[in-house]
Amino acid sequence: MKNEDISIKMNSLKKLLKGDKRIIAQTISAVENDTNTKILETIFPYTGKAYHIGITGPPGAGKSTLVNVIAKKLLEKNNKIGIIAVDPTSPFSGGALLGDRVRMTDLALQKNVFIRSMASRGSLGGLASKTKDAALVLDASGMDYVLIETIGVGQVELDIAQVCDTTVVILVPESGDSIQAMKAGLLEIADIIVVNKGDREGCDRLIMELKFAFELRDKQAGWHFPILKTIATENKGIEELVSAIDSHRAYLHKSGKLEDERKGKLMLRIHELIEEKIRAHLKEKIIKEDELKIMIDKVYKRKLNPYRIASNIAKGIIKSQTRRK
Ligand SMILES: Nc1nc2c(ncn2[C@@H]2O[C@H](COP(=O)(O)OP(=O)(O)OP(=O)(O)O)[C@@H](O)[C@H]2O)c(=O)[nH]1
Ligand SMILES: [Mg+2]
Structure with missing residues (x-):
């Protein structure tokens, strides 16, 4: 094209x-x-006007249900809302995971709401990057808020959450959930923690555990991490959640962190894009498939070594770039 x-x-x-x-x-x-x-x-x-909220947490925690009710609250205040749901469909689970998954169809019909699902099926990497690009389109389209739902289980999701101004981590009082979240580095990126399915047993205990774990972080970061209880299906605790998001936003503004963090994220993004471009360039132009095949044959026979080859190719690229200047 x-x-x-x-x-x-x-x-x-x-x-x-x-x-x-x-x-x-x-x-x-x-x-x-x-x-x-x-x-x-x-x-x-x-772009640069929309406020980005990340909603992440384990599969089935109630993220979509919460996004629904948060969006409805924001709509009451006449906001325009863009929503991106990063679809967890993987080639391995084949979507079986999604049995009772909440779809945000009624919300999509609202005038001031735009919803997009980003499918991860078959995409080999690049999903986080494409999600960021989609968020940029929503930002340009005049959205007041961009809500991004991701399943918090891997690096891609953490990476997406990093573009958000406020990241809400959703947990549920099911055994091992909080430990899993800690392992996945989820609590590190949380600005607000929500224990959803507050109608289930073990909710208060999980909140206690989390409060204990966050005591230290509170003092370090200068932001008091709210740990909230919600029952998304009954619209309970949502007012508090939206007001915690507002407070976090006000805190970021007042402390000057909003600008600092956004600048940091832009720097990360530029690094990412440079890497993407170089990788694509390498694939397309620098290493010719048939030349590499001949080389690999020699490496296999121990007549060449991979270290020398990599070093020579890299030197060649750097040289050709300098010449171009
Ligand atoms: N009991 C109870 N069930 C809830 C609550 N919130 C959500 N659910 C139910 O939990 C199931 C999963 O909800 P979703 O909103 O689809 O969860 P999700 O985290 O978006 O799921 P994935 O996107 O598939 O990871 C649905 O059946 C919801 O109705 C809650 O507060 N209490
Ligand atoms: Mg969902």
Whole structure:
């Protein structure tokens, strides 16, 4: 595809900035399916206004149910809301995991809500990056809030949560849940912790455990980590949760951390993008498949060694880049 086909047309840009749902969907699809960054470059100047909230936690914790009720609360205050649900469908579980998964269909019909599901099935890496790009499109489209739901079990999810201003970690009072969350590094990224399914046994005990674990962190970070109880299905504790999100936002503003953290995240993103570009370049241009095959044959026969080869190729790339300047 030629550049001019990919770049966003002026007319579409105007519609996107006004929040036209059809154009938002098309634009996300375009950035999802293409490695060309022309569209993102065009919309970037219009971003930076939306407040990003990450909702993460183990499978089935009630993340979608909570996103639903949080979104409804925010809608009452006339906000525009973009939601991205990172679909946990994996080639291994084949979606069996999703038995009673809550789908946000009624919410999607609301005028001021746009919902997008990002499928992880079959995508070999790059999901976190594409999710960030989709969030950028929503930001440009004039959303006040961008809510990103991810399953907090692996690095990709932690990576996505890092683009959020406020990260809410959802736990449930089921055995081993809090320990799992700690192992996965979830509590490290939490700004607010929610123990959902407060109607189930063991909820108060988990809250006690978490309060104990967070005592130290409270003192270090200068932010009092709220540990809240909700029953998402009964709309209980949601007012408190939304007000905790507001408080965290106010804290970030007041302390100057919002700007500092966003700058830190932009730096990380630039590093990521450089790596992505170099990796793509390597794949396409530098290492020719048939040349590599011949080399590998020699390495297999111990006539060459992988260290020398890597070193020479890397030197070659650096040289060619310097020449180009
Ligand atoms: N008892 C009880 N059930 C709840 C509560 N919140 C959610 N559920 C139920 O838990 C199940 C899973 O809820 P979801 O909102 O789909 O959970 P999720 O974390 O988004 O799930 P995945 O996206 O598949 O990881 C559904 O059947 C919900 O109705 C709660 O507070 N109490
Ligand atoms: Mg869900």
